[in-house]
Amino acid sequence: MIPPLDRSTRQLGWNGTRWVVCGLALLAMLAGGALALQARATQPRRETELSGLRLRLERAVWLHEPTDHGDTATLPSLPGAPAPGQRRLTVELTVFNPRRLPSDFTPGELRLTDATTGSEWRPTMGGSAAFTVRPSEVSSVTLGFDVPRTSSVLRLEWARGSERALLLSTRRPKNPNEGPPGWPRRVEELPPGNASAGSALFHGRLACATCHGNPAEPEGHRIGPALANFSRVGATRVVGMSAAQYAYESLLNPGAFIAPECSGQGPCAQTRTMPLYGETLSPQEMADLISYLVNPRTGD
Template sequence: MATSQAGSRGARRRRRERERREQAARRAETLRWWTRPGVLVFAVAVALAAAGWALVIGASRRIPVEEATVDGLHLRLEDARWILDQMDHGENFQKPSTMMPGMPEWGKQRVTLELAFENRSPQPQVFDGRELMLVPELGEEVPPMGAQTGKAVIAPGQTFNTAVHFDFDTTLPHGKLRVAWRRGERPIYLPIPEPAEHYHLRPRGGEVSLPPDARLLLPIGKPERGERLFKGVYGCIACHGDPQVPDSNNVGPHLGRIAVTAATRIDGLPAAQYVYESIIEPNAFIAPECKGGQPCAEPSAMPEYASLVDLQDVADLVAYLLQLDG
């Protein structure tokens, strides 16, 4: 009897040992299947495809658009352009920032966005300028500057136009630049042009090809848009002051009567041509009187805009300025 029980236990041990060996063999066979070259290539391809789709989905959420609606508030990007740093007028030395208050600091450039917000909802909407951020691929985000960072209540059906400025050091590595509108669950990205080359890196002379005669070659100017350019996009108001406010100029001459005085400055030179040449070549004419009645400085402290503005911008600025007759 004892011999029979011992034999039975031995048989069970042998059976369990055989089962363990069979399980180990099956695991080894499974492992050999996964380690076959074709299977590994397929697995890697599937993993890369999944990662690629994840990147595509992530990138699609960052594709910039010029119009978007969030919670009934519709945003339309009207214009976006860069202004070089405040001393970009052909000089190689730094001048005090007080010479041109309100302009970008030395070494920085300013991108200005003209935006239109339309309330398409039945309730009032509040726009907060802090919803907008300049977002580089590399480096820290940049908040907007100036009074444009405040809030505005937009009634149903109303449109609100504003300009938002960002000062950015484009000499630092930054990659692709976008402006993010963070109002809803997911940010909306607005496109902006590539920044102009920093002026220290630009060639001297020969890069400007604007026409010499404003009367023949400029398109029809739009004074209303010229006023927006003067007071917002190009920041002319920072130096020349508000033409409607006497003695509000800081550095350059006050332009409240430029439509009258421009026609008398140079014999035989029409007012439009005088204003045009003064914009594209600040040293063409030096105005006789600047802040406090003092003579204007030579060379002119006015930045070089000729390589930044297009013909329509110049035409709009000239049209606006020629309406200023005091």
């Protein structure tokens, strides 16, 4: 038979339990504090100080592409302009040196990171050379990051040596004219096309000739842009873009480019009737149709 516990033994047991409970509560409080500090460290801060310099994010803006408005036939080819399909994030920064000694700042310390893939973009606008910020001096910096198509969260970070700070979390806005996801960016990534099969699509099921006429008859009746000599004319519409790529992007995004002439009556209007072929064609059919547009004679 187990003897009953006396009062002192019961008191010792109670005190031990109480200390265990207090210890667990303290550990939970410390863990919660650590999580709070970690969460704070991962939250964007528009103003921060690293290695002797203080930086403030004043403004961040995604610039429009000309094709957002559907009112241009030729994209600008100015030096430094984003490549077709890219969007530019422009950020305005203030750099301040609060210390008594000069400190160097390099625009390349700023980077835009894809949170899903880890891809990084350094500034493509605003220079890359380091400059010195004197004590108590304030410098304004404008940088641009050109970003290809992505749906991931993008993180603007500032890194100096081993220190790093998150300034902004954002997403690349979708161009209203961008086609459905799943299509490759380049026409060369499609399967090899068959012009004869493309001709059957053009004159048959898709009835493209109803609006565009017969590519073999430049003067034929049509209400949309002419497609005669498309292999030559299409290659002149956008600087650096082939006729096949121009056709591909136009089929995916009917409003991406506005042809300069319709039925001899001046620039074409914003299209409202052309189907979204990216939602109805297979990659092989897309390749066949483009092959016919670029090489109509082989489709006879």
